[in-house]
Amino acid sequence: METWIAVVAALAAAAAAIATVVSGRFVRQQVREMRRQTDLQQAIAEGSSSPYVWADVRLQSRNGWNLEFVIGNSGPTVATNVRVTIDPPLPTDHEGAFLEAMHQRLQEGLSSLAPGRTLHWTLGPSPDLVNRSGSLAHRVRIACDGPYGAVAVSEYSIDMADFRESVARHDGSFVDVAREIAALTKKLPEQSKPFRVRLDGEQD
Structure with missing residues (x-):
């Protein structure tokens, strides 16, 4: 009985160790992905705010x-x-x-x-x-x-x-x-000339 208990305990310890390793790898992957996303967002922010x-x-x-x-x-x-x-x-x-x-x-x-x-x-x-x-x-x-x-x-x-x-x-x-506009202005009559109305109603 004691032998079986020892075996079960060893298996449980091994399983716990494996779970810890797997969990650690998963956490490290998550951390790397978070860092990558942060770097990407920073690069996008800097790129959109940079001169061209x-x-x-x-x-x-x-x-x-x-x-x-x-x-x-x-x-x-x-x-x-x-x-x-x-x-x-x-x-x-x-x-x-x-x-x-x-x-x-x-x-x-x-x-x-x-x-x-x-x-x-x-x-x-x-x-x-x-x-x-x-x-x-x-x-x-x-x-x-x-x-x-x-x-x-x-x-x-x-x-x-x-x-x-x-x-x-x-x-x-x-x-x-x-x-x-300057060319058209030159073609207009000079405004300095007197504007006269003849008695017959026509303009000079």
């Missing part, structure tokens, strides 16, 4: 002819220490000194770029830039800091050859409206 800095080459909307280099921040927060490198540098055959200064300033870093803000630099007439020989691809690398520290570096290529055979569009702007 981009760079592009576009047609100038005011004339639909010149190309311009544009940097903007489409994120919800201010980007700081914005560094942009372009390899090879954008062509400098038009206003070269200004573009060289732009490259240097972007490499050294802009102090800040607020949400919704864009910076523009004129590159020159689009036919001169897109019909050059050789590769027209420029590798762009963008690095900046946000409210949670360094933002993931963005790298991609801008190929000016993509503009070939595309339609040059001039979408119009308030400048065009102002010009039309």
